[in-house]
Amino acid sequence: HRGESIMVAPWPEVPESWVDPEVEATGDRLVAVVRAIRSLRADLGVPPGTRVPAVLRAPAELHPTLGALRPYIAALARSDPLTVEDLAAARPAGTAGLLADGVEVLLPVAPADRDRIRARLAQELARVSAELQRVEGRLRSADFQARAPQPVVEAETARREALRERSRVLEGHLAALQG
Incomplete structure (x- = not known):
C-alpha cells in the first residue's frame, strides 16, 4: 500500500445518489x-x-x-x-x-399442539408477570428512587416497559389460541 494510512484518512462520505429511502x-x-x-x-x-x-x-x-x-x-x-x-x-x-x-x-x-403451547405460554406469562411486579415494586420505592443512580433508574424503567410489552405479546398469543 502506498499513500496515506487509512488510520489517519478522513471517514468516507456517502454520495447523495447512494441514498434511497x-x-x-x-x-x-x-x-x-x-x-x-x-x-x-x-x-x-x-x-x-x-x-x-x-x-x-x-x-x-x-x-x-x-x-x-x-x-x-x-x-x-x-x-x-x-x-x-x-x-x-x-x-x-x-x-x-x-x-x-x-x-x-x-x-x-396445530390443534394437537394448542394445549401444550398454551401451557408453556401461560408459564412464561406467569414468570414475566412476577418479574414485572418485582421491577414495578422497585420503581415505586422512594428509597430506590432517591439512592439509585439515574442510569440505573432509567434501565429499570426500560426493563419495566420491555416486560409490559412481552406480557402483552404473550397475552395476545394465549387469546389467539383459545378454543
Whole structure:
C-alpha cells in the first residue's frame, strides 16, 4: 500500500445518489417481518431447523413489496409455504400473530399442539408477570428512587416497559389460541 494510512484518512462520505429511502424502508420491513416470524417461532416452541407455514396479512399496497421479498423472508425465517393475504380478509383460526411494520405475521398452530403451547405460554406469562411486579415494586420505592443512580433508574424503567410489552405479546398469543 502506498499513500496515506487509512488510520489517519478522513471517514468516507456517502454520495447523495447512494441514498434511497424507499429501498431502506423495504430493507427495514424485511428485517421486521423476519424478526417477527422468528420471535413467533420461539414463542411457540418451533425447533429452529423446522420449516413452518406463515401468512403475511398486509394492506394491498404492500403486496408487491412483500411479493418481491418473499424468497428472502422464506429463506431467513425458514417459512414454507409463505403466503401474502389482504389485511381485510378474516384471520385464519388457530393462528398466533405479531404486527411488524404494518404487516400482520401469522403462524398456524396445530390443534394437537394448542394445549401444550398454551401451557408453556401461560408459564412464561406467569414468570414475566412476577418479574414485572418485582421491577414495578422497585420503581415505586422512594428509597430506590432517591439512592439509585439515574442510569440505573432509567434501565429499570426500560426493563419495566420491555416486560409490559412481552406480557402483552404473550397475552395476545394465549387469546389467539383459545378454543
